[in-house]
Amino acid sequence: MTQFLQLLFQGVALGATYALIALGFVVVYRASGVINFAQGAMLLAGAYTISWLATDVGVPFLPAVLAAVALLALAGAGFQIAVLRRVSGEPTFVLVMITIGAGIAVTSLMEALFGTDPRLLGDPWGSTSFAVGDVTINWVKVWGIVVTCAALAAYFCFDRYTRWGLATQATAEDEEATLSLGVPVRRVHLITWAMAGALATLGGLFLAGFPASPQPSIGDAALRAFPAIVLGGLRSPTGAVVGGLVIGLTEVMTSGYAPSSLGDNFYAVAPYIAMILILLVRPYGLFGRAPAERL
Amino acid sequence: MLAVVVVFAIVLPFALNAAQLATATFVVIAAIGATGLNVVTGYAGQISLGHAAFLGVGAYTGAVLGADHGVTAFIWIPAAGVVAALLGAVVGPVALRLRGLYLAIVTLGLIFIAQHVFFNLDGLTGGPQGRAFPAVQLASFDFSPGQVLDLGGITIDSSGLYYFLGLILLAAATAFAWNLRRTRSGRAMVALREREAAAAVMGINVGRLKVTAFVVSSAMAGVSGALYGSYLSFAQPDQWSLLLSIQFIAAIIVGGLGTTAGPVLGCAVVFALPSLLKQLPFLPEEGSGGLSAGDLTSITYGLLIVAFLTLEPRGLVGIANRLRRTGNGSDVGSSVTPKLTVTTPEEAHP
Numbered sequence: 189m190t191q192f193l194q195l196l197f198q199g200v201a202l203g204a205t206y207a208l209i210a211l212g213f214v215v216v217y218r219a220s221g222v223i224n225f226a227q228g229a230m231l232l233a234g235a236y237t238i239s240w241l242a243t244d245v246g247v248p249f250l251p252a253v254l255a256a257v258a259l260l261a262l263a264g265a266g267f268q269i270a271v272l273r274r275v276s277g278e279p280t281f282v283l284v285m286i287t288i289g290a291g292i293a294v295t296s297l298m299e300a301l302f303g304t305d306p307r308l309l310g311d312p313w314g315s316t317s318f319a320v321g322d323v324t325i326n327w328v329k330v331w332g333i334v335v336t337c338a339a340l341a342a343y344f345c346f347d348r349y350t351r352w353g354l355a356t357q358a359t360a361e362d363e364e365a366t367l368s369l370g371v372p373v374r375r376v377h378l379i380t381w382a383m384a385g386a387l388a389t390l391g392g393l394f395l396a397g398f399p400a401s402p403q404p405s406i407g408d409a410a411l412r413a414f415p416a417i418v419l420g421g422l423r424s425p426t427g428a429v430v431g432g433l434v435i436g437l438t439e440v441m442t443s444g445y446a447p448s449s450l451g452d453n454f455y456a457v458a459p460y461i462a463m464i465l466i467l468l469v470r471p472y473g474l475f476g477r478a479p480a481e482r483l
Numbered sequence: 484m485l486a487v488v489v490v491f492a493i494v495l496p497f498a499l500n501a502a503q504l505a506t507a508t509f510v511v512i513a514a515i516g517a518t519g520l521n522v523v524t525g526y527a528g529q530i531s532l533g534h535a536a537f538l539g540v541g542a543y544t545g546a547v548l549g550a551d552h553g554v555t556a557f558i559w560i561p562a563a564g565v566v567a568a569l570l571g572a573v574v575g576p577v578a579l580r581l582r583g584l585y586l587a588i589v590t591l592g593l594i595f596i597a598q599h600v601f602f603n604l605d606g607l608t609g610g611p612q613g614r615a616f617p618a619v620q621l622a623s624f625d626f627s628p629g630q631v632l633d634l635g636g637i638t639i640d641s642s643g644l645y646y647f648l649g650l651i652l653l654a655a656a657t658a659f660a661w662n663l664r665r666t667r668s669g670r671a672m673v674a675l676r677e678r679e680a681a682a683a684v685m686g687i688n689v690g691r692l693k694v695t696a697f698v699v700s701s702a703m704a705g706v707s708g709a710l711y712g713s714y715l716s717f718a719q720p721d722q723w724s725l726l727l728s729i730q731f732i733a734a735i736i737v738g739g740l741g742t743t744a745g746p747v748l749g750c751a752v753v754f755a756l757p758s759l760l761k762q763l764p765f766l767p768e769e770g771s772g773g774l775s776a777g778d779l780t781s782i783t784y785g786l787l788i789v790a791f792l793t794l795e796p797r798g799l800v801g802i803a804n805r806l807r808r809t810g811n812g813s814d815v816g817s818s819v820t821p822k823l824t825v826t827t828p829e830e831a832h833p
Contacts (some may be wrong), residue, residue: 223584228495244722275795281528285736286792287530292729293785302776411595414588451603460592462575466591 190322192254193340195444196437201329203436204336205394206335209413210420210428211343212387217422218360222283226267226291227388228410234260235309235396235406240302242310248310257272257389264385265378273374295407306401314397332394343383343425352379360423364368400429412439412456415463420475427475492650496643504642506758511649512656513754517734517746518656519703524732525741526669527696528676532568533574534704535589536597537567539723541610541617541705542712543601549617549713556619558651560709568698575694594725601720611718616712618759619648641833644713652710653747656703662745663699672696673741726781732753733784736791739798748799753787756780 210230216224234256241252267290273371275282314327341469347353358366359376367373388410395409396402420427427476443455494506499742520534541563548559601608608614619626624644639647663669671692674682683689712718716799730753736750760783761776795801 202778205514223587225587245542271789271793278792278796281530282792282796284530284587285732286789288729288732289736289788291785292726293782293789295783296778296781300775300782310543321563409596411591418585418588451599453599453602457592457596457599460595463592467585468577471585 191319193323195440197323197325198329199437199440200339200433201332201436202328202440203433204333205219205391206413206416206436207429207432208336208339208387208394209391209410210416210432211340212384212391213417214420214422214425214428215343215380216384217417219356219376220283220359221280222287223417224286224287224384225284226294227384228407229291229294229298229415230260230264230385230388231392231394231395231410232402232404232407233246233263233294234385234393235402236298236302236307238389239307239309239396239402243308249310253311253389253393255355256393257386260389261382261383264383264388265379267350268378268381273376276374276377278303285434295404298407299404302402304404306403309393309396311393311397313398316467326398328394328397332397335390335394339387340425340429347425352376356380394424398401412459415459417473418463419466421473421475424473424475429474430474434464438462496639496646501642502639503757504646506755508642508646508649508714509711510754511646511752512707512714513651513731513734514712514747514750515649515709516642517731517738517750518660518706519707519740520557520662520731521701521735522663522672522703523696523744525735525808526664526676527672527693529696530584531575531585531590531694531697531700532587532592532725532728532732534700535723535725535727536593537571537701537704538708538727539569539597539601541567541621541708542718542723544615544705545709545712546616547607550615556617556621556800559617560619560706563709564702564706567708568702571698572694575697577692587763591725591742594723594728596654597723598720601723608720611720613717613722615717616715618716619645619710621648626713639659642714645710647660649710650709652706656706657743657747659699668695670690673721676741720754731790733788735796735798737787739800740796742798744802745798745800752799752811756783768809 209227212230213224216222216227237256237259238252241247241255242249246253247255271286271290272283290446311328313326313331316325316328317324317326319325345353347357355366355371355373355376356379358369358371363373363442366376366418391410392402392406395406400406400409413432413436416431417428418431419434420429420431438458439455441458444460446454446458495507499507503697514532516538519537520531523529523531544563544566545559549556550556554562556644574590574593602611618641622820624632626641626644626648628641630641630644632644664673669685671682674685674687675689675692678797679689706722715722734753735746735747736749738745739751757776757780760779763776763779791798797804
């Protein structure tokens with residue numbers, strides 16, 4: 189039972205981080221219909237930026253995180269202006285391919301800049317923890333859940349109560365109609381990419397927290413948030429949260445209970461297998477609907 | 484034109500040194516796989532990130548049949564294609580239910596699942612330590628390293644033999660893809676790429692067509708993988724990674740999506756890059772830290788994808804056609820390369 193509760197906590201904590209990453213995908217997808225395959229690379233860049241500022245430059249941790257969030261938001265916006273704006277109006281196929289290319293370039297650039305060895309994150313929590321009964325609760329995981337909840341709440345407020353949130357919803361619905369109503373659609377895209385950069389940095393922070401550390405493999409871990417968005421349906425923030433939790437729990441539970449006959453590191457592929465099984469039954473995800481098609 | 488290309492391809496190995504010939508051989512072998520990816524991505528417009536998994540399946544099929552069971556290469560090379568195609572037929576129906584971008588995600592999952600299987604099936608793949616792959620033996624032709632074929636004063640070494648075998652298979656794959664493009668299925672694939680719903684309304688069985696494209700693509704990947712493994716002679720499971728898939732995507736984009744010559748041109752650029760970049764003078768020694776040749780090549784693949792899609796979506800074939808048009812002053816190249824776009828930027832953003 190203790191083991192189950194321990195895994196349950198870890199699963200929820202990992203799920204919260206996946207939800208944060210998944211939200212980054214959903215934000216971009218809702219506004220532009222593009223699945224951002226560069227999200228893993230942005231996340232890696234965010235984690236490395238925090239690590240670099242907090243350990244090499246010597247900035248205190250909180251300002252380092254805020255600076256990294258701002259830098260990555262700028263980078264996301266810059267990518268949108270410099271590259272994606274040139275191909276606006278092309279089929280999504282082209283845009284998605286561009287994010288794949290940009291992703292591999294940035295990931296390799298990070299490896300070239302920071303090497304492949306794990307680095308120190310520079311966070312104040314480290315491996316500190318407290319115990320509830322026999323269950324060990326790590327502070328970094330608690331903060332991960334708190335920050336995820338805060339980010340989700342902020343996004344819901346943005347989406348529901350601000351003009352830009354409304355503009356984003358309209359753009360997601362019909363870009364041309366929105367444009368004809370005088371909404372600056374380009375700026376909507378700019379904002380969503382900046383948000384994706386910021387969310388990726390926070391996701392990277394908690395993926396790189398104890399027991400992991402900033403290293404190239406967390407970019408792959410970010411790709412495991414894909415099953416989360418697919419489960420949740422690509423357009424639904426609520427779905428992102430539920431999908432994130434399902435995938436986080438799946439991964440942690442299989443790491444605890446999967447028989448060794450399934451091979452080493454089975455937990456790393458379990459989310460993908462869960463995803464494919466669910467897609468076989470519900471092709472548009474748990475929360476997605478088949479879109480109406482017009483010719 | 485075709486004759487010039489054929490003569491060039493046949494004469495090429497005799498003009499290259501050993502290292503250059505090895506690169507050319509990898510390019511030719513990879514181009515078989517890229518031709519396959521071009522069918523599913525270039526013709527049918529479906530993004531597959533799982534190509535490397537099919538190469539891996541082909542390579543291990545070849546190794547198990549050729550090395551462990553002593554089957555002749557006349558059988559294990561085609562068998563590699565068949566087994567990969569079967570896997571494509573199994574994965575296809577999953578893809579069939581999904582539209583557009585979901586396929587990219589499912590095939591991304593396929594890569595990781597395949598890697599997991601490769602790492603854990605020690606008996607077939609050697610596990611994390613990797614395994615040896617058999618050299619091709621075709622009748623009296625022995626492709627093992629060190630063997631030399633003497634044709635009346637002209638000698639062809641092991642790399643050369645692989646080059647010519649790859650060239651023959653590449654010619655077959657290219658001819659197949661070129662013909663496919665002009666058949667009912669091929670034109671249906673292009674319709675699917677341009678607009679799935681419209682294609683379905685016109686009576687195209689979209690689901691079956693996607694599976695067909697996927698199976699053709701997988702078969703070519705399998706053959707390519709079998710030769711690739713055999714020419715490498717040794718590979719670990721992480722050879723068949725997401726990065727390899729992205730190299731293939733980069734190749735068909737750089738060459739020109741949906742064109743016949745595109746995959747070959749693209750592979751010539753993308754798969755020759757590592758050996759070219761290794762010779763850059765400012766790179767530090769291998770293993771001494773800093774910017775490695777491997778990182779630099781991956782960065783370059785990524786930037787090539789971004790640059791070509793933003794600046795010249797029709798790839799090298801598009802550039803060649805434009806040069807030819809300005810040179811002749813006539814519109815000779817117009818029969819090739821439909822552009823990917825449906826709407827122009829001006830239409831979407833007035």
